[in-house]
Amino acid sequence: MTIFVWIIQLFFVPALSPLCIGIIRKIKAKLQNRQGANVFQPYKDIWKLLHKDEVVSKDASWIFRFTPYIVFAVTIVVGLSIPIFLSRISEFGASDILIIVYTLAIGTFFMALSGMDTGSAFGGFGSSREMTVSALAEGGFIFSLLTMALLAGSTNLFVMSDVTRTITSQSFLPTILAFGGFFIVLLAETSRFPFDNPATHLELTMIHEAMILEYSGKRLALMEWAASNKLLIFIILGVNIFFPFGLVINGGWGMIILSIFYFLVKIFLFCLAIAVLESSMAKFRFFRLPDLLLISFIFNVVAIGLIQWSR
C-alpha cells in the first residue's frame, strides 16, 4: 500500500501538470471570447517536441545540454516530497520546507546558467531578471511556509498539512495573510502575470522564455514540462498547506478516491483564479516587482507577529 502511494506521488505531478496549463489557457481563451485549444493540447505539444530533432548552439557547453534533465528531475523530486492527497504517510527525509525551497533553487540555478551559456543577449538578460525575481521571492516563500510551520509546530510538510486540517479561529488570520504572501510568490516563481507573461516572446518583457529561448526538441519539451510541473507544485502547496480540507490521514481506497476528487476540485479553483487574474490585469513594470515581493514578505512578518499575539 505504502509503495503504491509513493508510486502515485512520483507520477502524479508530471502526469497532471500539462492539464493544469491546458485548463488555464482554456479559461483565458474563454474570457477573451476565443474558442481556445483543447485542454489536452499541452500533452500533444510535449509529445511533438519530444520527437523532433534538435538544434544546439556551438557556443553551448555541457551545462546547456544537461540542464533540462536536472531541472526536470528537481521538479520530480519535489513533487514526490510534498503532500498530495494523503497527509502524514510516513517520515520522509526530504519533506522539510527548506529542502523544498532549496531543491527548487537547484533548478533555478541551472536554468539561469543555461540561459547564459549560449552567449545570446536574450538568455543573459532572462537569467539576470529571473535571478533578481527569485532572490527577492525567496523571502516570501520561506516565510509563508514558516508561518504555517509555526502554527503546526513542525516544518515537515506532511505534518503541517495534517495539523492545519483542523483550522481554528485563532489561526485563521495568520493563515490568510501567509496565503496572500504565498500567492504572490507563486505568481513570481512560476512566471505568471504580473511578473512575467508565459506567452510572450517580446525581448523587453520576457523572463522565463528568454532563458529557454535557445532550446529546441526534446530539451525544450523537458523545460516546458518542468515549468508546468513547478506550477502544479506551487498550486499543490497552496491547496494542501493552507487549505488542507479533504486530505485523508490513512484511510482506505474509498477515502483516497474521495480525497483525490476534493483535491482536483481545489486545483481547478486555483487554476481558475490564476486565469481570471491573468485576464484582468496587465504585466507590471520590472522595477515595480520588488515592491510586490516585499509586500509578500511583510504579509508573512505580520502573520508571524499575529501568531505570537494569539498565543
Added chain:
Amino acid sequence: MLEIITSPISFFILLSSFVVGAVGSLFFQNKDKQANIWSSFFSIVGSLWGLVFSISTILTKSNLLFSLNKSFFSLLTLSFHVDLLSSFFIFVISLLALFCSIYGLGYVKHFYKKYNIGVLGFFYNLFIGSLFLVVSASNGIFFLIFWEIMSIASYFLVVYDHNDANNVKAGLLYLVMTYVGTSFIIISFLLLYKYIGSFDFSVIKDNISLVPVFIKNIIFISAFIGFGLKAGIIPLHIWLPAAHPAAPSHVSAMMSGVMIKTGIYMMVRLFLDILQPVPLWWGLVVLIVGSISALLGVLYALTEHDIKRLLAYHSIENIGIILLGLGSALTFYSLNLPALALLGLVAALFHTLNHAIFKALLFLSAGSVINEVHTRNMEEYGGLIKYMPQTALFFLVGSIAISALPPFNGFFSEWLTYQALFQGIAQMHFLTQWIFVLAAGSLVFTGGLALACFVKAFGVTFLARPRSHEVIHAKESVFSMRFGMAALALLALLFGVFSGLVTNLLKIISQSLTIFKNSASAVSVLPSQGMSVENGFSSVSGPFIFGLLVIIIFLVFFIFKKVINNKQKISLTNTWDCGTDLTPRAEITATGFSRSIILVFKGLLRPTIQQNIEYYDDQNRYLPKSRTVILNISNTYNTYFYQPLLKVINKLSIRAKKIQNGNINLYISYIFITLLLVLLVIL
C-alpha cells in the same frame, strides 16, 4: 600510540615542521624550484600531522594543558591549552593548509624568476604555524604575540606581489586596520588583568565573577570590535576586500578560509566559555551585526566584477551567517535554554568548517583562472569551461555549495542556522523575537542573493564565448593544482552527505565547553545519518537527499535520453543572432547582470552613474563620437565613517604637535614630570 599522538610532544612536532619549512626555505636564495618544494613539503607534512593530531584529540576527547618555563616569571608562562574546541580549529586549519599547500606547489611556479620564492615559503609556513599557535595559546600575552605574528606574516603575503602598487596599498590598509583591532583586544585583556590579576585564560575563567558587569560589558564591546575586525564584520570590513585579493590565491584561500575564523574562535572562547555568564544583549548585538554583515556582504559581492573581491565579500557574508549561529547560541544560553544554545553553536561551528572548505575551493579555482587569463576582471573572461573544463567543474561545485543548495555541505550548516533562528522565533517574545525574525529574514534574502551572485560569477567566467584573447590561450592547470581543488570539491560533497556524522562530532566538541557540560542538545542525529531538531520540529537527511537526487536525475536522463526517441538528430549551429554577427559584446556582462538587483537596492548601495559623451560637433549635438558610462558604488563607509574619523584624528594630532618641539631637554622634563606624578599617585 594514541597517547603519543595526543601528547604535547606531538604538538611541538607539528610546530617544528613549519619552523623547519619556514627557516629552511630562506636558504634557497635563487633556487626557486627547490625553495618551493622545500616549503610545500614541510607545510604538507605539518598539516598532515595536524590532521592526525586533531582527529585523534577529538576522538579520544583529550584535553591537553601544558606550559613551558613554569619556574620563570609567572606572568610570562608560555602555556597552551588544546581542548576540543581548539582541536576543531586545528583540524580546519590543517585541512585547508594541506590542500592549499598541494595547490601551491603548482601555483607558485608563475612567481619563478619574478620574486624570491624562499621568502614566500618563509612567510607561508610562518603564517600557518602562527594560526596553530593562536588557537591553542592559553595566555593572553602570548596569544597577542602569536596574533601579531599571524597578522605580520599575512601582511607580507598580501604585499608579496609588490610590483603592483595596488597590492602595497591594500597591504598598508590591512596593517593599519589590524593594529586598530589588536589595540582593542589589548584593552579587553588589560581590563581582565586589572580585575583578576592574570593573563592565563583558565585563571580568568575561574575568577570571572570578580569582574563587575559594567566592566564586562566594556570588555565585550572592545573584544567584539577587535576580533570582529579580524573576522571582517561590517562596518569594520574595509580591509578584507582589499587585502584578500592582493595575496597569492592559495594564501587568499587560507586567509578567507581560516585566518578570519580565528576571530570567530576567540569570540566563541571568550563569550561562550571564559566570560560566562553574560547578559542577554550581547547575543542580540551579535545577531544584529551578523544579519547586517550577511545581507550587506552579499549585496556588495553582487556589485563586484573583480572575481577575488567578489569572493572576499562573500567571506563577509558567511562570517555574518556564522555570527547568526553564535548570536543565537549566546541569546539562548542567557535565557537559560542550553539545548537550543548548543544547536546554535553547532550550526556556527559547522558553517565555519563548511565555509572554509568551499571558500578555499572557490579561491583556488579563481586562482587557476587568473593564472591563465592574467586578470582579475571578470568582464575579460568568458567561455573558460571549454578551455579549463575541470577547473570549471570545481568552481561549479564551490558555487553550489556556497549557495546552500542540497546535497552539498553549505546547505546543511545553513539549515542548522535556520533551525536555531526558527526556534528563536517560535519560543521568544517581544523584542528578542523580532530580532530573530530580522535575522531569519536577512538569512533568507542572503541565500537568494548569493544564488544570483554565483550564477553571475560562474556564468560570466566560464560560459558563453570568450571576451578577450587571453582566454583562447588558457590551458587546464597542472596536476597539483587540480588535485588540491578536486579534494576540496569532494569534501564539500562528503561533508554534505554525511552531515549527520559531522554534526554528531560537533555536538561532542560543543558539549566539551563548561557551560554545556550536562545539557542535552536540541539537535539529535538519527540512526539513518539524518538530523532532527527539537523532537522532530524539523528533520533532514543528507544521504537520503543525495540518493534521491542522484536516482531521479539518473532515471530522467536515462528515460529521456535513451528510451524516448533515441534516434534524435542533434545539429550544431550558431546561436540565434537576429541577423547580425554575434560578438562577445552581445553577451551579458557581470555589471549588466547585477544591474537590476543593484537598482532594486539602490537605497543601500547608492550607485552612481556618470556619462561622458563626446560629440563630433559641440554646437550641433546630434552625432556622438564616443560615449563613456561609468557606473560606481559609492563607498558609504569611507564617506560617513572613516573620513570623519580621520579628520578628528588629524585635528587631535595637530593639537598634540604643540607639545612636541623637538628639543630633547623638553622631552626629558616631560619624562621627569610624569615620573613625579606617578610617584605621587602611588605614594
